[in-house]
Amino acid sequence: MLTPEELQRFRQTLLMLQARIQGDVEQVEEEAFSTSECGDHGSPNHLAELGSDAWEVDFSMRIVENDEMLLTEIAEAINRIDSGTFGLCQMCLESGVEEKKAAIPKSRLKAIPYARNCIDCERRREQRNADT
Numbered sequence: 001m002l003t004p005e006e007l008q009r010f011r012q013t014l015l016m017l018q019a020r021i022q023g024d025v026e027q028v029e030e031e032a033f034s035t036s037e038c039g040d041h042g043s044p045n046h047l048a049e050l051g052s053d054a055w056e057v058d059f060s061m062r063i064v065e066n067d068e069m070l071l072t073e074i075a076e077a078i079n080r081i082d083s084g085t086f087g088l089c090q091m092c093l094e095s096g097v098e099e100k101k102a103a104i105p106k107s108r109l110k111a112i113p114y115a116r117n118c119i120d121c122e123r124r125r126e127q128r129n130a131d132t
Contacts, residue, residue, distance in 0.1 A: 001087070001103070002086065002087045002106070006106075007081055007086060007087075010077075010081065010086065010087075010109065010113050011078065011081050013113050014074050014077055014078050014081075014113050014114065015078070017074055017113065017114075018071060018074045018075070018078075021067050021070055021071055021074070022071060024067060025064050025067045025068065025071070028060050028063055028064050028067075029060075029064055031060065032056070032057050032060035032061060032064075033057070070114075073114040073116070074113075074114045076114070076116070077113060077114040077115075077116070080116075087103060087104050087106075087109060088102045088103060088104065089102045089103070089104050089116070089117050089118040089121050090116045090117055090121075091117045091118075091121035091122075091124075091125065092117075092118060092121060102118070103118075104117070104118050105118070105119075
């Protein structure tokens, strides 16, 4: 189990990560929809320029989409701290494994502080997703 001090450090890490990613999302959205970006070329006069601009906006929106999913994971990790389940593998708990055996290693949480599953369960989940 994690100590209250460790939980507080993880909370701070998650909050800093959340703020950084939220700032990135806002910046990418602003740049993607900024009219000043079109100002580099003026109004696009060629279909290739239109296609390039559309591709850049689409690419930026995919980045934003991924970052928003990450922000959701971070918010859920903060909720797990509040509910007392942070650091416990969600898949292990769902399958009835004792809390003591469902702990996510601290080394994994330090690398991925929003991790919801232990390494073995995450591998199984990814394998199932790859098989479908």
